[in-house]
Amino acid sequence: MRRRVTFIIPKGHDFDEKDLLISQDKIHIKNLQAAREDRITLSISQTLRMTNALKRFFSQPSVLSERFASSASFQYYQGLLSSTSLSNYIEETICSKKDSACRHDAERIKSADYFDIDYDTISQSFTFTAYFGRAHPVDATGQITKPWNEYIGDFNGSVATEIGILSSQKSTEPEELSLGGSLVQLSKDTRSMSSRSLSTFSTNFVKPTGLHPTLRLTFPRPLPPPAPTCGLLSYLTLPSTFFVDKYQISSTNFLASNNLKALRALSGETDLEAPEWATSQWGSAMLLELAPSANAKGAWSAEIPLQLRYSSSDSSGISNDLPGQVQASVPWPAVFWACPAEEGTKMSVNPFDRVSxxxxGLFGPRTMFYHLRPLSNDSLVEKLSVPVLDLGETQYVASTTILAVMASFLWASWLLARSLYIREKSRSPTQAKKDN
Structure with missing residues (x-):
């Protein structure tokens, strides 16, 4: 098993190397205010054990149903109420009782900003990546109230551990953010690498939502592109409860009025009429190009129109204890600049990039991505209540409907018989003889 722990010190914070205490089998991090990424890669034997364990976890009834989709590559969509259940499962099922380091890492998942599970089919290995934007809750001014302070190391002699403490340095290329610092793995090393992150955005539903909710992306300031050839894009992953009318979102005037430029890709479930329970796929994925407002001097927004499918009262949505309603949720989109690299640019591997x-997969191999950071103090999921038929109020619907149909049939039959009777009675005797 290999483990890599990386700390990124933000601007305005310093790190004293005296607070980094190194021994033969562990490192003591003291008073470090930084973002953190933990990455653990398992061997083949550990991967087999993990595969069986994760299959059991994701087949539990407490976890929302799994659905798959395919576009440029296979994707897996799994709704989890929180990371607590996964954390507890790993701690109790995968970690041994004597492996305190494993149990500690499993407990840490609960406070991660995101947690990725990647499987490499060539090496047959699992890689787990957890990111923490801060060590502990921040105060009202956004400052970290308590720094990292812990021991990290190989506690059982079987983990190759590398720890990096990096800060921003002056880069040689305009598109790069150069990082330099210390990498510790049985000895000392210093390296430099690039990472790209620009500005922030937030997401919310425009109120009132109704059955045609609008997802609004808000940007706190104007966004000049990193280069003239860059495009600002938003990638949305929509569960089957939601769908997009591709004809509406292809209208040039409509797009311009919502600070949108074009629909670049749409895959998955796109049937405009199917109810939620009749969809055959987990949902849909959409790539939209945004049109940053050229006249914006401050905050600006782009609005994405969505629609809700008819849902059943026993759908996978989370009940919000209101009769006749279930709760639907949609994850925040990824927002980024996509820039084609110039000829001759060295596209080196960035160890912090998240791929696949x-x-x-919708862009060429020589594309640089500049991501905008989601700005939220809560989970990156937007929720809203969806009206559904309350089955508790429908106990008399079937019998009443049958009675209404039978009464209507009898009423129509009586009117028809009555009209025939009146017509027969009103005929003259001469006409009756002619007919006979």
Whole structure:
């Protein structure tokens, strides 16, 4: 098993190397205010054990149903109420009782900003990546109230551990953010690498939502592109409860009025009439190009129209204890600049890049992505209540409907018989003789 722990020190914070205590089998991190990424790669034997364990976890009835889709690559969609259940499962099922380091890492998943599970079919290995934007909750001004302070190391002699403490340095290329610092793995090393992140955005539903909710992306300031050839894009992953009318979102005037430029890709379930329970796929994925407002001097927004499918009262949505309603949720989209690299640009591997996320397969191999950071103090999921038929109020619907149909049939039959009787009675005797 291999483990890599990387700390990124933000601007305005310093790190004293005296607070980094290194021994033969572990490192003591003291008073470090930084973002953190933990990455653990398992061997083949450990992968087989993990595969069986994860299959059991994702087949539990407490976890929302699994659905698959395919576009440029296979994607897996799994709704989890929280990371607590996964954390507890790993701690109790995968970690041994004597492996305190494993149990500690499993507990840490609960506070991660995101948690990725990647499987490499060539090496047959699992890689787990957890990212923490801060060590502990922040105060009202956004400052970290408590730094990282812990021991990290190989506690059982079987984990190759590498720890990096990096900060921003002046880069040699305009598109790069150069990082430099210390990498510790049985000895010392210093390296430099690039990472790209620009600005922030937030997401919310426009109120009132109704059955045609609008997802609004808000940007706190104007966004000049990193280069003239870059495009600002948003990649949305929509569960089957939601869908997009591709004809509506292809209208040039409609797009312009919502600060949208074009629909670049749409895959998955796109049937405009099918109810939620009749969809054959997990949902849909959409790549939209945004049109940053050229006249914006401050905050600006782009609005994406969505629609809700008819849902049943026993759908996978989470009940919000209101009769006749279930709760639907949609994850925040990924927002990024996509820039084609110039000829001769060295596209070196960035160890912090997250790949095979769905949208990167829609671009060429020589594309640079500049991501905008989602700005939220809560989970990156938007929720809304969806009206459904309350089965508790439908106990008399079937019998009443049958009675209404029978009464209507009898009423129509009586009117028909009555009209025939009146017509027969009103005929003259001469006409009756002619007919006979």
């Amino acid at each position: 996320l769905g949208y990167d």
